[in-house]
Amino acid sequence: MRMRKNTMLDLLRILRTACSSGVLVCLLVAVLNVGSARAAAPGQELFEMNCAVCHGKDGVSILPNAPHFAKGDRLEKTDDLLFASIADGLNVMPPWKNVLSEEQISEILVYVRTLAK
Ligand code: HEC
Known part of the structure; x- marks a missing residue:
């Protein structure tokens, strides 16, 4: 009985050490970062x-x-102009308005602007 109690206390002590050394905090931050990167x-x-x-x-x-x-x-063009080109098509590029919703086109446009380095 006393043995088990000591083992529990040891476990608690190890957990407390892990917490104060920031190991758990790091893990949590890593998990949260993955989530927000995906949502971005x-x-x-x-x-x-x-x-x-x-x-x-x-x-x-x-x-x-x-x-x-x-x-x-082309990214010097306004969102309105680029949106219209994507929706209606431009020369070789086919129109997308029957394939994608306006919301989807807007989301893609936000992403396209992040590609410029
Ligand atoms: C079949 C190939 C093809 C596909 C698929 C395609 N594009 Fe294009 N896209 C082009 C070409 C070619 C141009 C250049 C048209 C021109 O200026 O003559 C272009 C131009 C553009 C432009 C610039 C428009 C402007 O006003 O200058 C944007 C923005 C764009 N595409 C976004 C998209 C997006 C978003 C998608 C997906 C939903 C897409 N394209 C799919 C070939 C394509």
């Missing part, structure tokens, strides 16, 4: 599914005439 780019998945075939996964375009978003191509 809702347009990323949509971009990779629909746009990356031409514009490239990281904005380094694959299609010769497609703007390189990684270099900031």
Whole structure:
């Protein structure tokens, strides 16, 4: 009986040491960071599914005439202009308004602006 009590106390002591040395805090912060990083780019998945075939996964375009978003191509244009180009299409680029909702296009646009380095 006394043995078990001591083991429990040892465990508590180890836990308390781990807490005060910040191990648990680090773990918690790491978990929270993963969550917020994922939430930061809702347009990323949509971009990779629909746009990356031409514009490239990281904005380094694959299609010769497609703007390189990684270099900031076309990103000097306003959101309204870019939104219209995506929705209605532009020359070789097909229109997306029947494939994506306005909300989805807006989310992708936010993501596209993060590709410029
Ligand atoms: C079939 C290849 C292709 C796909 C798929 C494609 N694009 Fe494009 N995109 C182009 C080309 C080519 C241009 C350049 C058009 C031009 O200026 O003649 C372009 C231009 C653009 C521009 C600049 C428009 C402007 O006003 O200058 C944006 C923004 C853009 N694309 C976003 C997207 C997004 C977002 C998607 C996915 C929903 C997408 N593109 C999918 C080929 C594509």
